[in-house]
Every structure is written in structure tokens, then in C-alpha cells.
Amino acid sequence: MHLPRLTSLLCVVALVVAAAPANDTQFVASASPTTFAASNPNPHTVLMVLGDVAHGARAQMLVAPNDSFQTSFPAGTLENLYIEVVFFAPTGRRSSGAVSFNTMIGAQAELLEVDSEGDEFQPWIYAGGVRINADSGWNLVPDSLMNSGAGSTEPLILDPSHVPVITPTDVIDNTIAPKIHGSNPTV
Secondary structure (H helix, E strand, O other): OOHHHHHHHHHHHHHHHHHOOOOOEEEEEEEOOOEEEEEEOOOOOEEEEEEEOOOEEEEEEEEOOOEEEEEEOOOOOOOOOEEEEEEEEOOEEEEOOOEEHHHHHHOOOOEEEEEEEOOEEEEEEEEOOEEEEOOOOOOOOOHHHHOOOOOOOOOOOOOOOOOEEEOHHHOOOOOOOOOEEEOOOOO
């Protein structure tokens, strides 16, 4: 067999192996410009965190064991957003790392899977029969929360930094709206 033919054969074998789904899938999601769906097929709660590079974590949602979630929205809603999945297993809290919705939608990915690989979790995008590593290399959830003293199976709740709080006691009369103050006075 000639070396070029052997190289071609090895490339085909590598693509087939890379496209094979893993047996240890811990989270599955799909996204389009107007829809998002996620499923938690494992026996532990997961926390989905959405955010962007400029502001970090912006929204979060717990997905119960063996539960799923689906929503629709206007086109463009997911632009420049990332999703990170935090797992609350008995072995400790683990993160998928942030995955770009732009990458998922741009690749016309059929789905995003987060698989456990030993003690770590790895996100993969499946697009056109090919399995692509989807880890962006950074996290939305700060290390201080991932390593907090709370039990490893207790869900983390991120405290958004700019949530307005209406204070009705500041209203002088009913002709004006109440004052709105940020919930984080240090910002």
C-alpha cells in the first residue's frame, strides 16, 4: 500500500472515530437562531449558565435530573452568548466550560453533548456527522463559586450584579414612579 493511500485511510478512520457518539453523555442541547432545547439525562441536577465575554454570567437555570427544557425567541437573541453547564455530582462540582452559541449555530450543529471523561466534562458539537470539540477555553462561572464550601451536590446560585430593586418606601406620592436602585451597591 502506498503512503498516500495509507494516510487517506487513516484520516477516514480518524473521522469515523471522532464522529462516534460517546456512551457517557451527561447533557444534551440543540440551538437554532430561534430555538433552544436542553436535556439532563443523568441522575444529578445541572445548572445552565448563559453569559457573554463582556459581562460574564447573565442568566441561569437549574435542570432537574432526567428533565428537559425548551424555549423559542426572536432571531439574534443568542448572538455572542455562551452556555456553560455545571454538574452537581457526588464526586464534586464540574463544569463543561463555556460553549459559543455562534459556533453551534454557524456550524449548523445537530446537537451539543457534554460527556464525562474521567473526572472532567467535555463539550462536543455534532455537525454533519463530525464530532467537534466545543470548549472555548474559558468559564462563565467564577472559580470561587465552583470551589465554594457548599456541598458538591448543592446548586450554585450566581448573584447578578445589576438587578434593579424597586423601593416603594421612597415614593412621596402616587404621581411619580418609585426609585430604582441597583442590588449590588459596590458596583
